[in-house]
Amino acid sequence: MGKKILVVDDDPDVRLFTQAVLEExxxxxxxxxxxxxxxxxxKRQKPDLIVLxxxxxxxxxxxxxxxxxxxxxFKDIPVVVLSGIAEKSFLRSQKVLTEFGGDPVPEPEAxxxxxxxxxxxxxxxxxxxx
Amino acid sequence: MEIRKLxxxxxxxxxxxDALQSLLTLRNAHxxxxxxMNVIERDEVAMQRGLGYKRSEAVRLRERANIRxxxxxxxxxxxxxxxxxxxxxxxxxxxxxxxxxKEDADLIVIGCRxxxxxxxxxxGSDITELLKRSERPVLVYKxxxxxxxxxxxxxxxxxxxxxxxxxxxxxxxxxxxxxxxVNEVHLLYVASPKELKGTSNLNIQQLRKEKRKELxxxxxxxxxxxxxxxxxxxxxxxxxxxxxxxRECQSTIIVMGSSGRAxxxxxxxxxxxxxxxxxxxxxxxIIPYQGD
Numbered sequence: 302m303g304k305k306i307l308v309v310d311d312d313p314d315v316r317l318f319t320q321a322v323l324e325e326x327x328x329x330x331x332x333x334x335x336x337x338x339x340x341x342x343x344k345r346q347k348p349d350l351i352v353l354x355x356x357x358x359x360x361x362x363x364x365x366x367x368x369x370x371x372x373x374x375f376k377d378i379p380v381v382v383l384s385g386i387a388e389k390s391f392l393r394s395q396k397v398l399t400e401f402g403g404d405p406v407p408e409p410e411a412x413x414x415x416x417x418x419x420x421x422x423x424x425x426x427x428x429x430x431x
Numbered sequence: 432m433e434i435r436k437l438x439x440x441x442x443x444x445x446x447x448x449d450a451l452q453s454l455l456t457l458r459n460a461h462x463x464x465x466x467x468m469n470v471i472e473r474d475e476v477a478m479q480r481g482l483g484y485k486r487s488e489a490v491r492l493r494e495r496a497n498i499r500x501x502x503x504x505x506x507x508x509x510x511x512x513x514x515x516x517x518x519x520x521x522x523x524x525x526x527x528x529x530x531x532x533k534e535d536a537d538l539i540v541i542g543c544r545x546x547x548x549x550x551x552x553x554x555g556s557d558i559t560e561l562l563k564r565s566e567r568p569v570l571v572y573k574x575x576x577x578x579x580x581x582x583x584x585x586x587x588x589x590x591x592x593x594x595x596x597x598x599x600x601x602x603x604x605x606x607x608x609x610x611x612x613v614n615e616v617h618l619l620y621v622a623s624p625k626e627l628k629g630t631s632n633l634n635i636q637q638l639r640k641e642k643r644k645e646l647x648x649x650x651x652x653x654x655x656x657x658x659x660x661x662x663x664x665x666x667x668x669x670x671x672x673x674x675x676x677x678r679e680c681q682s683t684i685i686v687m688g689s690s691g692r693a694x695x696x697x698x699x700x701x702x703x704x705x706x707x708x709x710x711x712x713x714x715x716x717i718i719p720y721q722g723d
Contacts, residue, residue, distance in 0.1 A: 385501040386501060390509050
């Protein structure tokens with residue numbers, strides 16, 4: 302069984318596309334519809350890497366990322382952000398949340414703006430996961 | 432009853448980002464999460480004879496909405512806010528109710544499309560349906576449709592219509608929670624001419640005095656919370672007088688209680704909130720009251 306990759310994205314087309322890319326490259330994909338579901342999946346499945354969207358219902362990727370990276374148990378799980386939201390906005394939002402009194406969080410292992418080429422996504426994941 | 436999460440329903444024509452930005456004053460009343468919603472109505476992508484479901488049109492409309500929401504979301508994220516999004520195909524009001532439930536939204540904000548009287552007569556109104564079905568406060572926001580101006584601080588000077596009913600007292604409690612965004616509340620009681628026990632000036636003065644006294648109790652409660660108030664008693668047709676008072680007091684918003692589905696029993700509650708919400712040029716905040 303390949304390494305477990307959790308994809309957190311509310312867009313079914315993106316989930317389908319990412320699932321196909323991951324399977325073709327020997328990974329075991331796990332799917333979640335939003336940040337809330339993603340958090341539960343992380344706790345249950347302890348994935349080897351997370352592909353994370355930002356703008357989603359229930360809980361955004363910004364909050365989930367912050368929760369993961371400040372949790373002793375999960376902070377070392379690498380995260381590849383795959384989103385339409387610009388990287389600059391993501392980093393600024395994390396900075397502001399830290400200024401509001403939150404713990405500082407590191408930058409994600411990789412940041413990719415949608416749409417993304419399947420091969421580039423697979424290569425990025427392989428590079429991050431080692 | 433704090434406003435932590437707001438569901439912002441838009442078709443883009445009637446409510447834009449400037450409208451949303453004006454609502455960010457609610458951050459002083461604990462607003463921290465905005466959920467965008469765009470409903471692609473079925474008839475826009477409906478099956479037509481020989482054409483079937485227009486999937487490509489649905490994709491185009493979805494992407495158009497998505498691109499706008501991404502742009503807005505970047506701005507809010509950078510302010511440290513939490514943002515969510517729903518873009519769905521379906522019927523507007525049922526989809527809004529579902530999303531509000533899923534998200535547990537504290538306030539639903541929706542625009543009001545200008546409808547001709549004929550259109551309202553035949554198709555009914557989305558606003559009416561939402562007010563009937565929602566158990567959550569609804570802000571019918573009309574910054575662009577009629578005045579063309581987006582208020583900078585829509586909650587600054589509310590006109591609060593009070594009649595002593597549980598629903599209107601619920602609205603008073605709601606305003607209390609907004610004390611950090613409200614500058615001055617104008618309290619209004621509209622007495623019906625039927626309430627007059629005679630036609631002399633004395634009768635009118637007596638009625639005014641009684642109602643002013645009732646309003647003063649509400650006023651004292653708000654002043655105790657640090658909210659400045661002014662009380663007014665008007666006599667006449669409820670809808671017309673509320674509108675008149677809002678204009679004369681230079682109100683930024685009209686606030687009313689409604690007891691939801693049971694509303695058709697009580698006087699205020701009758702069709703007044705619905706009529707004001709649909710027809711008044713003022714933004715209208717309707718607070719539902721479900722009863723005990």
